[in-house]
Amino acid sequence: xxxxxxxxxxxxxxxxxxxxxxxxxxxxxxxxxxxxxxxxxxxxxxxxxxxxxxxxxxxxxxxxxxxxxxxxxxxxxxxxxxxxxxxxxxxxxxxxxxxxxxxxxxxxxxxxxxxxxxxxxxxxxxxxxxxxxxxxxxxxxxxxxxxxxxxxxxxxxxxxxxxxxxxxxxxxxxxxxxxxxxxxxxxxxxxxxxxxxxxxxxxxxxxxxxxxxxxxxxxxxxxxxxxxxxxxxxxxxxxxxxxxxxxxxxxxxxxxxxxxxxxxxxxxxxxxxxxxxxxxxxxxxxxxxxxxxxxxxxxxxxxxxxxxxxxxxxxxxxxxxxxxxxxxxxxxxxxxxxxxxxxxxxxxxxxxxxxxxxxxxxxxxxxxxxxxxxxxxxxxxxxxxxxxxxxxxxxxxxxxxxxxxxxxxxxxxxxxxxxxxxxxxxxxxxxxxxxxxxxxxxxxxxxxxxxxxxxxxxxxxxxxxxxxxxxxxxxxxxxxxxxx
Numbered sequence: 001x002x003x004x005x006x007x008x009x010x011x012x013x014x015x016x017x018x019x020x021x022x023x024x025x026x027x028x029x030x031x032x033x034x035x036x037x038x039x040x041x042x043x044x045x046x047x048x049x050x051x052x053x054x055x056x057x058x059x060x061x062x063x064x065x066x067x068x069x070x071x072x073x074x075x076x077x078x079x080x081x082x083x084x085x086x087x088x089x090x091x092x093x094x095x096x097x098x099x100x101x102x103x104x105x106x107x108x109x110x111x112x113x114x115x116x117x118x119x120x121x122x123x124x125x126x127x128x129x130x131x132x133x134x135x136x137x138x139x140x141x142x143x144x145x146x147x148x149x150x151x152x153x154x155x156x157x158x159x160x161x162x163x164x165x166x167x168x169x170x171x172x173x174x175x176x177x178x179x180x181x182x183x184x185x186x187x188x189x190x191x192x193x194x195x196x197x198x199x200x201x202x203x204x205x206x207x208x209x210x211x212x213x214x215x216x217x218x219x220x221x222x223x224x225x226x227x228x229x230x231x232x233x234x235x236x237x238x239x240x241x242x243x244x245x246x247x248x249x250x251x252x253x254x255x256x257x258x259x260x261x262x263x264x265x266x267x268x269x270x271x272x273x274x275x276x277x278x279x280x281x282x283x284x285x286x287x288x289x290x291x292x293x294x295x296x297x298x299x300x301x302x303x304x305x306x307x308x309x310x311x312x313x314x315x316x317x318x319x320x321x322x323x324x325x326x327x328x329x330x331x332x333x334x335x336x337x338x339x340x341x342x343x344x345x346x347x348x349x350x351x352x353x354x355x356x357x358x359x360x361x362x363x364x365x366x367x368x369x370x371x372x373x374x375x376x377x378x379x380x381x382x383x384x385x386x387x388x389x390x391x392x393x394x395x396x397x398x399x400x401x402x403x404x405x406x407x408x409x410x411x412x413x414x415x416x417x418x419x420x421x422x423x424x425x426x427x428x429x430x431x432x433x434x435x436x437x438x439x440x441x442x443x444x445x446x447x448x449x450x451x452x453x454x455x456x457x458x459x460x461x462x463x464x465x466x467x468x469x470x471x472x473x474x475x476x477x478x479x480x481x482x483x484x
Contacts, residue, residue: 001122001125001126001127001128002126002127002128003036003118003122003127003128003130003155003157004022004127004128004129004130004157004158004160005129005130005131005132005151005152005157005158005159005160006018006019006022006129006130006131006132006159006160006162006193007132007135007136007148007149007152007159007160007161007162007189008132008134008135008161008162008163008164009135009137009161009162009163009164009173009174009176009177010134010135010163010164010167010173011134011135012164013162013163013164013195014162014164014195014196014223015131015132015162016057016060016061016131017195017229017231017462018160018162018193018195018223019035019061019129019130019131020035020057020060020061020064020231020459020462021064021459021462021463021465021466022129022466023035023061023062023064023065023129024064024065024459024460024462024463025463025466025467025472026065026127026129027064027065027066028463031126031127032124032125032126032127033065033125033126033127033128033129034062034065034067034070034073034121034124034125034127034128034129035058035061035062035064035065035073035128035129035130035131036058036072036073036074036117036118036121036128036129036130036131037054037055037057037058037073037074037130037131037133038074038075038076038114038118038130038133038146038147038151039075039076039077039078039110039114039133039146039147040054040055040057040058040074040076040077040078040133041077041078041079041080041086041133042055042056042057042077042078042079043079043080043257043258043259043260043296044056044057044232044259044260044261044262045077045079045259045260045388046058046059046069046386047069047369047370047371047386047387047388048068048069048070048071048073048092048369049068049069049070050070050071050092051071051092051369051370052070052071052089052091052092052093052369053071053077053089053092053093053094053367053369053388054069054070054071054073054074054077054092055074055077056232056260056262057131057232058073058074058131059073059232060231060232060455060459061073061129061131063455063456063459064459064462064463070121071091071092071093071117072091072117072118072120072121073117073121075090075091075110075113075114075116075117075118076088076089076090076110076113076114076146077089078103079259079296080257080296081097081257081296081297081300081345081346082297082300082346084099084100085097085098085099085100086098086100086103087296088103088106090110090113091113091116091117092369094367097343097344104143104144107144107145107146108144110146111144111146111150111154114146114151114154115154115155118151118155130151130152130157132147132148132151132159133147133148134147134148135148135177136148136149136159136177136181136185137176137177137180137181139180149181149182149185149188152185152188153184153185153188157188158188158189158190158478159185159188159189159190160189160190160191160192160193160220160475161174161177161178161189161191161192161193162192162193162194162195163177163192163193163194163195164195164196165194165195165196165197165204165222166195166196166197166198166225170194170207171207171210171211174192174194174211174215175211175214175215178215178217189217190217190218190475190478191217191218191219191220191475191478192211192215192217192218192219192220193219193220193221193222193223193470194208194219194221194222194223195223196223196224196225197222197223197224197225198224198225201222204222208222218471218474218478220470220471220472220474220475221466221469221470221471221475222469223465223466223469223470224465224469226461226462226465229458229461229462230265230268230269230454230458231265231455231458231459232262232265232455247271247272247273247274248272248273248274248288248289248438248441248442248443249274249276249285249286249287249288249289250267250273250274250275250276250287250288250289250290250291250441251276251277251278251284251285251287251289251290251291252264252275252276252277252278252290252291252292252293253277253278253290253292253293253305253308253310254277254278254279254280255293255295255301255304255305256297256300256301256304257295257296257297257300257301258293258294258295258301259293259294259295259296259328259329259388260293260294260327260328260388260425261293263293263294263327263425263426263427263428264291264293264428265428265451266428266429266434266448266449266451266454267428267434269449269451269454270434270438270448270449271447272438272443272445272447273438273443278310280308281308284310284313287317287322288322288323288441288442288443289322289323289324289325289438289441289442290314290317290322290323290324290325291324291325291326291327291330292305292324292325292326292327292329292330292331292333292334292421293327293328293329293330294327294328294329294330294388294425295328295329295330295333296329296345297345297346298329298332298333298338298345298363298391299338299340299345299346299349299351300345300346301329301333302333302338302351302353302354303351305333311354314354318356318418318419321418322418323418323419323440323441323442324356324418324419324420325419325420325421325437325441326419326420326421326422327421327422327423327424327425327427328387328388328389328423328424328425329389330421331393331411331412331421331422331423332353332361332391332393333353333354334353334354334356334357334359334412334419334421335353335354335355335357335358335359335360335361335393335395335397336352336353336355336357336358336359336360336395337350337351337352337353337360337361338350338351338353338360338361338362338363338391339360339361339362339363340362340363341362341363342363342364342365344363344364344365344390345363345390356414356419357395357397357412357414357419357421358395358396358397359393359394359395359396359397359398359412360393360394360395361391361392361393362391362392362394363390363391363392364390364391364392365390366390367388367389367390368387368388368389368390368423369386369387369388370386370387371384371385371386372384372385372386372387372405372406372424373385373405373406374403374404374405374406374410375403375404376402376403376433376436376437377401377402377403377404377409377413378413378436378440379436381432381433381435381436382430382432382433383403383405383424383427383430383433384426384429384430384433385424385425385426385427385429386424386425386426387423387424387425388425389423391423393423395412397412397413397414398411398412400412400413400414400415401413402420402421402422403422403424405424410422410423410424411423411424417440420440428448428451429451429452430450430451430452431447431448431449431450431451432448434448434449435447435448
């Protein structure tokens with residue numbers, strides 16, 4: 001069994017993408033392979049086959065392997081709720097909320113969960129491709145580290161260091177990171193991958209030669225900047241988007257604790273949709289459809305929405321005939337009240353909702369985690385997705401449900417058909433469901449992207465990139481752990 005770890009000089013250096021590419025590359029060659037991320041901090045998560053919850057990027061990497069996501073693949077998931085605290089999820093299940101200092105002390109215990117999960121995966125797969133978190137050179141986080149070199153030392157695995165040249169300063173990133181590692185960690189680092197390069201590679205060669213001479217370690221490859229790559233991101237929101245005349249204008253307010261913004265990736269790719277995320281202080285644009293996204297701290301994000309005056313902007317949007325959709329936490333905001341008596345998401349208390357649906361929500365312990373399928377009630381279109389929420393919602397609005405999911409109903413539609421919401425994430429992943437929802441919002445015609453097919457195409461594109469730009473023979477010979 002081979003364990004290979006990918007670490008990055010910085011956050012967003014491309015670790016998730018490189019791991020996904022390697023997973024698909026190994027899988028295409030017939031090896032049983034699984035992703036692993038010891039510790040992740042992210043608001044985007046996915047439901048696992050064993051009824052747990054892991055980071056969204058790890059679930060995408062499982063898809064690259066051709067396997068179902070499992071809670072063993074991301075044994076520690078931290079979902080930020082405030083600047084100082086997060087919900088702690090251990091092997092797929094909620095442990096509770098912790099402040100940063102409390103979690104730092106808890107890491108000794110979390111280490112056992114990480115090691116146990118890796119050992120269990122090791123019995124089931126030939127290859128495990130591990131993704132680090134942030135940077136291994138974060139000196140203040142080195143004690144009891146389980147995310148980067150602490151894990152690599154614990155299981156005695158080799159490390160490849162990735163740097164993003166598009167940020168600038170790539171040689172400083174690589175040399176500086178390596179210099180801040182301990183002697184054993186430096187030896188464990190087998191070489192480098194430079195990511196997101198644009199331009200003439202011959203102009204970079206002198207720097208590559210210098211780097212190899214300076215460190216005594218090989219550069220296994222320089223990966224190109226892949227224009228148009230759209231895959232499930234960990235946390236960063238791609239706010240770019242053009243504006244095509246005649247397209248449906250969709251606006252999503254960018255909330256501080258927005259979760260699962262991957263819900264909107266299919267809309268970003270839709271040729272008939274102009275998708276825009278509105279940030280704090282920005283002028284609210286004209287829209288056909290406003291979508292309130294999921295949230296890890298629904299009451300706090302609702303307060304932020306009001307502070308920005310966005311509730312008045314949405315009220316004006318509805319007054320002029322626009323449509324409004326709420327997903328998960330955004331659905332809860334549409335009601336009359338949100339109660340959190342036990343402080344599951346923030347301080348205990350209650351908040352007045354936006355009042356556009358006659359219902360109220362109570363946050364209760366015991367998170368709903370499941371994949372579901374069913375139909376869109378207005379026209380019977382097939383839908384599928386996943387639920388990740390604590391709330392229990394009741395009220396008259398639920399007598400006009402949005403979805404029928406197996407043997408139960410979900411969501412609500414206002415009597416005038418302008419407002420609706422539900423708990424289901426992944427609503428737009430299906431082309432059929434997307435077309436139905438956009439037709440409700442006012443789109444006359446258009447062809448949605450089948451996002452499941454799109455994901456597979458993009459993952460193959462990543463593996464093709466490795467074949468062309470990475471010296472995999474040299475990389476694997478350095479590992480000296482498995483024959484290919």
